[in-house]
Amino acid sequence: MSISYLILLLGLIVSVVVVVRALLYRAGLVHIVQKWWRVVEDCFHVYQSFKVPEINEDTMQENQLYRKVSEYLNSLASIEDSDFTNLVTGKRPNEIVLRLDPNQRIEDHFLGAKLVWVNQDKGERIDGRNLVLMIRKADKRRILKPYLQHIRAVADEVEQRRRDLKLYMNFDDHGHDHHHHNHRNGRWRSIPLTHPSTFETIAMESDLKAKVKSDLESFLKAKQYYHRLGRVWKRSYLLYGPSGTGKTSFVAAMANFLGYDVYDLELSKVSDDSDLKTLLLQTTARSVIVIEDLDRFLARKLSSSSSAAVSFSGVLGFMDGLWSSCCAEERIMVFTTNGKEGLDPAMLRPGRVDVHIHFPLCDFTAFKNLANSYLGLKEHKLFPQVEEIFQSGSSLSPAEIGELMIANRNSPSRAIKSVITALQTDGDGRGTVKIRRRMMTTGDGYGSRSSRVDESGQPAGAFCEAGVHSVKDIRKLYGFLRMKSSCKSQSFDSGSGQKDG
Numbered sequence: 066m067s068i069s070y071l072i073l074l075l076g077l078i079v080s081v082v083v084v085v086r087a088l089l090y091r092a093g094l095v096h097i098v099q100k101w102w103r104v105v106e107d108c109f110h111v112y113q114s115f116k117v118p119e120i121n122e123d124t125m126q127e128n129q130l131y132r133k134v135s136e137y138l139n140s141l142a143s144i145e146d147s148d149f150t151n152l153v154t155g156k157r158p159n160e161i162v163l164r165l166d167p168n169q170r171i172e173d174h175f176l177g178a179k180l181v182w183v184n185q186d187k188g189e190r191i192d193g194r195n196l197v198l199m200i201r202k203a204d205k206r207r208i209l210k211p212y213l214q215h216i217r218a219v220a221d222e223v224e225q226r227r228r229d230l231k232l233y234m235n236f237d238d239h240g241h242d243h244h245h246h247n248h249r250n251g252r253w254r255s256i257p258l259t260h261p262s263t264f265e266t267i268a269m270e271s272d273l274k275a276k277v278k279s280d281l282e283s284f285l286k287a288k289q290y291y292h293r294l295g296r297v298w299k300r301s302y303l304l305y306g307p308s309g310t311g312k313t314s315f316v317a318a319m320a321n322f323l324g325y326d327v328y329d330l331e332l333s334k335v336s337d338d339s340d341l342k343t344l345l346l347q348t349t350a351r352s353v354i355v356i357e358d359l360d361r362f363l364a365r366k367l368s369s370s371s372s373a374a375v376s377f378s379g380v381l382g383f384m385d386g387l388w389s390s391c392c393a394e395e396r397i398m399v400f401t402t403n404g405k406e407g408l409d410p411a412m413l414r415p416g417r418v419d420v421h422i423h424f425p426l427c428d429f430t431a432f433k434n435l436a437n438s439y440l441g442l443k444e445h446k447l448f449p450q451v452e453e454i455f456q457s458g459s460s461l462s463p464a465e466i467g468e469l470m471i472a473n474r475n476s477p478s479r480a481i482k483s484v485i486t487a488l489q490t491d492g493d494g495r496g497t498v499k500i501r502r503r504m505m506t507t508g509d510g511y512g513s514r515s516s517r518v519d520e521s522g523q524p525a526g527a528f529c530e531a532g533v534h535s536v537k538d539i540r541k542l543y544g545f546l547r548m549k550s551s552c553k554s555q556s557f558d559s560g561s562g563q564k565d566g
Contacts, residue, residue: 112199119194133220178204226324230258233328260317268463301398306424309462312401326352338379350395360407384417426460439470440477447481459488
């Protein structure tokens, strides 16, 4: 009898809890309880209020702090939990952002302290909109100053991500054109950067893509670290590979990922080393500075007898000179080239080039990624034939294959057949060096993707920090010296030397 009574009592308690819980959520009593609890809690604390008006009453101009605080509050995660929040369209297509409702209250927490913001809107033209900060007097001295600095930093970052990016190009400094454009950007002209490329759309191995994104994210957070080391907060990349392999799209993806402007520096339009310094001085922080086809410029430089153009030492100074270090803060430098063979080793040392990224011609794996992106195909009956052609040594650039797929996107079979035809004609023999080196490395005619190498000996799509090859050279030299000095070590080191050779 007692057991059945306990079971009945337990069932009754569970039923009551379920009913009360449903009533609380249906009637909004939870919200009411929380609201009254905040009122009771505030009675035990003394608050001080700080008003941030939209209009400065002295100058009758916009208060810049109001805009920054507004950006900061609209970026808080707690705004999604507020009672009333406006959904409005942003500046970019398909962008929807949250905005505070008039007289809305929102809470924030900083360094263990609770802060309350109230969006006052009286509907008047002058002094009608204010943001009021309520802070406990016990916390004011400790957190007010660092909290305002925190708001500025977050607001600047949000504005940087949301602003429209620009692409700057340098022009010839001749005659009236220079005086006509004598403004803050001096020798640079700009247009909106609307390139749609992102790290999600570029054709690149997923692990390499992840490494690049991680490297860029680390750079964004490394200001204090660089300064503690006494180094300039900049990072430089060398993108090398044949034309059409996606180097330019990669630069646009970097800019879109970072929210940085792009300065496309054309060295042929620079008169001398002093002019090059001036152009760098006129770039802004948070920008990507690009010099494309560096190998072609150096080749033209060697074949030209003119002394007025930019010198080799001027390019080195641009990459890592004293004056460059003074005005290259918070910048990404990118140099593109078809191959590293034509570059002087002095250009490739760490500090001038931090990261090397190889952009190879397509192999079968890259082809399948393109087919998936352009045609929506994961498998097709013609794929084995395509794979066989790639293994025979034929290859094309991603741009060439992509254009063929776009032109025949309505018929996937026709698109793949057009790629096969192009591989058998235009792409004949373009990958033979790669295949031969791959066979030497793996011992068979196929090889795993991780062991595949390109014409320069780099893994396909390699991401490597500068300085790696110098370590290999030191090891080779050390082995050679040991082989000369000791008969006992000769067989071991000579074998090593043959393998390296």
